[in-house]
Amino acid sequence: MRTITILYLLKIQIMVSSIMGIEESYDVVVIGAGNGGLAATARLVLSGVKVLLIEQHNLPGGFASSFVRGRFEFETSLHELEGYGPANDPGSVRRLFEKRLNIDAEFLEVPEAYRVITKDIDAILPFGREAFINEVEKQVPGSKESVMNFFSLADDINAAFRYIGKSQGRPDQQELLKNHSNFLKTAAYSAQEVENALNIPKKAQDIINAYWCYIGLPMNRMNFTLYAAMASSYIDRGAYIPKLRSTEFTLALDKRIRELGGEILYNTRVEKILVENAKVLGVETSNGDKIKTKQVISNASQTLVYNKLIYPKSEVPEIAYKEVNSRIHGLSAFVVYLGLEKSAEELGINEYSYFIMDEMDTETLYHQWDSLGVPKGQATVCLNVANPSASPPGTSILYITTLFQPGAWKDVKPEDYVKVKNEIAKGLIVDFEKATGISVMDHIEEFEVATPQTFARYSRTYNGIIYGYEPESWDSLVPRLMMMNDHYYIEGLEFAGGFGRRAHGYSSAINDGELAALFVLNKLQVKIGVGVNK
Amino acid sequence: MTEKEDKLNITVKSNNKDLYSFMKLVPTRKKRIEKASNAPITSDPINQLARKLHPERQHMVISEIRDETKTTKTFKLIPDPDSDTKELAYFRAGQYLSLKVVVDGVLITRPYSISSSPTDALNGFYEITIRKESHGFLTGHVWEHWKVGTKVESSGPEGFFYYEPIRDAGTIVAIGGGSGVTPFRSMAKAIINGTLDAKMVLLYGSSDEHDIIYYNEFKEIEEKYPDKIKVVFVLSCAEVTLKGCEKGLISTDIIKKYAEKDDNSFFICGPQVMYDFIDKELEKLDVPLKRIRKEAYGEIKDILKYPGFPQEVAGKTFKIKVKIGNISKEIPAIATESVLVALERANLAPPSKCRSGECGFCRSLLISGDVYISSKCDGRRAADNKFNFFHPCSSYPISNLEIDIPRDA
Structure with a gap:
């Protein structure tokens, strides 16, 4: 009994000290230090706003993270960063990280776009538009013109997105009709519909559709504008990875945020967003802190905020539940992390990124993820090909990723969990070996698997989802951006991240975080007159 | 031909249909939202299973104590009926529990391997076997105070010391x-x-x-x-x-x-x-x-013997300025004890589990000063190293320090 009393007293002491440890009131409280939350916080403190960032884990990044096993440090989820780009043609992420925030993180260029292996294709695609188109032509003679048109259409789409972004969700219809007609005419269609209209031969489609798993919905449901923007960005600007895994840039952001006067509270979970009369009043944390703020930016999804965080529940408007329920929740992932006792050269791993699919029938592949089994589709990365120092000399890191509907895992019993995940992992390794002729199984020194449960464990996203809402045309970037002002049901509640306006992926979440910050800055300037320039 | 005419002009279905489809995007989305269910989502089976596999803490009570040797006892632990722990997490043979115990008014953690089988966990119990150490801070307390009925708090099963069929030999x-x-x-x-x-x-x-x-x-x-x-x-x-x-x-x-x-x-x-x-x-x-x-190396007891440890600081006591949130406090720290021990003595400890530099739960920021870390227990990420994050459980103060530590959740 004595033990309990002392524990109890200690807890009280800790609680009291923790409340004293935090100031009571902030201009903005950001919930979650994932890509979106970090970018939003960094952008806000850059303008001198008083921000508290609260993160449940003891380090930033969310899925943008890394972990150590033995002498290996694995990248948790990133394959390759889109939107970074070379110094002479920086993408949105590089412009934010380098120019505006000047963070201390080194990025390395990925050498080639990808190697795609299906039953009837085995091709290595280079970065650079011309080289890429030529390689597709080599693989599929006669495809050149149609693939060129794909990219030219992508240019029009990117120009239109820039225009819509500038218009803050209120584009002028006449302007769109006059200067962005190709965009208008494709915005409502799936990637498959437009690729067919462009007369891209089926086999060439299979090759250029390889990035589909980064969004994770079949090409007959994936919105074309989204796919074209992503694929063209990769091919034109190349892909980059942080040298010291994603933890490097998330810690660089953490550092910059604190240098600029932002506060970050780790190991603390926001349990309630306090709302009264449809206005945010503050947040309450797992440690019992009550923090006043009129403005919250949530890196946690709308699904979690409306179903779990808003307090009292009576403050959740019916339309918010409807909005969440109307949307299609995205997929979770399954990753096999391998620390190999031989170098990439010794093993014959020459490419950084492998897309290995039985056949590129994306709808069939997508539905494999509904049930437990070995999916016949994987995206596999060997870090050392782009980053020779990623592991000690004479070793290499290979990780194999596939996706799953979280529901496929819902009936797995704890006592069967290891067996289930190992069977899938083994199947994926064998499939990689078969497709490439590279021997991996006999060289495993470190082995780890992440399942939807693992992603749920660390992030607590709804059902362990790693992607956001599925961007079918009706819920793709265009309608999301054009309707973004309709979704403010509660005053002072803004969202940022992979469930946001730009759909999922690292760069989309980062860009959305910055966008959320700009909206909030705009609002705060009017209300409390915060200076924006520093 | 002018540039304008040369430009691609896409038609997916027909010019009118394509434009009409665009015009319908926002109304369609509005309609789908309006027609959707207004029922809150109440179940999340994947998070539920995640919490079953990896509970943040488990509240147990000692149901049986067996003497193994003169200095060793096995404690059988079952869920504490007065707590919200209704079942014990399944684990992989070789994993440990991080016990959380108050000894002489100080809250400490200690990792102990589970000595019973994973199947026993499904049957509602764990066993841990503890040997009394001659100067053991925790084991002295255990021998004196742990009886049948004593409540014990632990983490979920932790650690990577288990057989992995895909990697390991037969x-x-x-x-x-x-x-x-x-x-x-x-x-x-x-x-x-x-x-x-x-x-x-x-x-x-x-x-x-x-x-x-x-x-x-x-x-x-x-x-x-x-x-x-x-x-x-x-x-x-x-x-x-x-x-x-x-x-x-x-x-x-x-x-x-x-x-x-x-x-x-x-x-x-x-x-x-x-x-x-x-x-x-x-x-x-x-x-x-x-x-x-x-298995994780464990907290180093005789740090003076490790290569590169500066012998001249032996016997010295340094000051650590500890920041938690916005409060800060100065505490003493003995050079030959880990920073975590110094924090525990001051009742300021961040969460900890492995006490071997491996799990990262005590991960903190070193604002200034120097610590000694043995290569045997250096589980930091490369970026942690770059940005001065360290694991207090496997770091020894060799100067005055200023550190920022996370709160216990």
Whole structure:
């Protein structure tokens, strides 16, 4: 009994000290230090706003993270960063990280776009538009013109997105009709519909559709504008990875945020967003802190905020539940992390990124993820090909990723969990070996698997989802951006991240975080007159 | 042709249909939202399973205490009926629990391997086996205070010291020293009840026959399952009277004698001196690294002996300025004790589990000053190193420090 009393007293002491440890009131409280939350916080403190960032884990990044096993440090989820780009043609992420925030993180260029292996294709695609188109032509003679048109259409789409972004969700219809007609005419269609209209031969489609798993919905449901923007960005600007895994840039952001006067509270979970009369009043944390703020930016999804965080529940408007329920929740992932006792050269791993699919029938592949089994589709990365120092000399890191509907895992019993995940992992390794002729199984020194449960464990996203809402045309970037002002049901509640306006992926979440910050800055300037320039 | 005419002009279905489809996007989305269910989402099976596999804490009560040797007891733990712990998390044989105990008014953690089998967890109990150390801060308290009915709080199952069929060889050559044998009891039980598909040769070092834990149990298992389990007791005392034991330390000769085939994965758990010794022995045998698994090194007790530790700070006490949130406090820290111990003495400790620099739960920011970290316990990420994050459990102060630590959740 004595033990309990002392524990109890200690807890009280800790609680009291923790409340004293935090100031009571902030201009903005950001919930979650994932890509979106970090970018939003960094952008806000850059303008001198008083921000508290609260993160449940003891380090930033969310899925943008890394972990150590033995002498290996694995990248948790990133394959390759889109939107970074070379110094002479920086993408949105590089412009934010380098120019505006000047963070201390080194990025390395990925050498080639990808190697795609299906039953009837085995091709290595280079970065650079011309080289890429030529390689597709080599693989599929006669495809050149149609693939060129794909990219030219992508240019029009990117120009239109820039225009819509500038218009803050209120584009002028006449302007769109006059200067962005190709965009208008494709915005409502799936990637498959437009690729067919462009007369891209089926086999060439299979090759250029390889990035589909980064969004994770079949090409007959994936919105074309989204796919074209992503694929063209990769091919034109190349892909980059942080040298010291994603933890490097998330810690660089953490550092910059604190240098600029932002506060970050780790190991603390926001349990309630306090709302009264449809206005945010503050947040309450797992440690019992009550923090006043009129403005919250949530890196946690709308699904979690409306179903779990808003307090009292009576403050959740019916339309918010409807909005969440109307949307299609995205997929979770399954990753096999391998620390190999031989170098990439010794093993014959020459490419950084492998897309290995039985056949590129994306709808069939997508539905494999509904049930437990070995999916016949994987995206596999060997870090050392782009980053020779990623592991000690004479070793290499290979990780194999596939996706799953979280529901496929819902009936797995704890006592069967290891067996289930190992069977899938083994199947994926064998499939990689078969497709490439590279021997991996006999060289495993470190082995780890992440399942939807693992992603749920660390992030607590709804059902362990790693992607956001599925961007079918009706819920793709265009309608999301054009309707973004309709979704403010509660005053002072803004969202940022992979469930946001730009759909999922690292760069989309980062860009959305910055966008959320700009909206909030705009609002705060009017209300409390915060200076924006520093 | 002008540039304008040369430009691609896409038609997907027809010009009118394409534009009309665009105009319908926002109305369609509005309609879909309006028509959707207004029911809140109340279930999240994946998070539920995640929490079952990895509970943040487990509240238990001691239901039985068994004397194993003069200095060793096994504690049987069952869910505390007064708590919200209704079942115990399943685990992989070899994993540990981080116990959270208040000793003399100080809240500390200690990792202990689970010595019962994973199947036992499904039947509602764990066992941990603890040896009393001569100057043990926790074990003294345990011997004095732990009775049947005492409440015990722990983490979920933690650690990576388990058999991994995709990576490991068919035979586990388990090298255990002293109370380091406890995870191998769990593995042996898992092997004989069929949940772990491997064979085991246990080379178990003790100082003398009275120090052997689970002697009768291992003998029985070996007799009943000769195809699966082989146990070799290795005694380091001058005179060995117990029949069938090996004498001395677990050397290459003994390893070669019992670990015959090549299909072996070495699993090592014991005191730090044993790790250092076995490392050299396995090196002689040219065992590849992928065939060697070691339990976390544990908190280093004699840091002065480690290469590179600045001897001149021995006996010194430094000051640590500790920041938690916006409060800061200055505490003393002895150079030969980890920063975590200093924080625990001041009741300021961040969460911790492995106490070996591996799990990262105590991860904190070093704002200024220098710490010593042994390469044996350096589990930092490369970026942690770059941005001065460190693990207080495996770092020793060698100057005054200023640190920022996370709160206990």
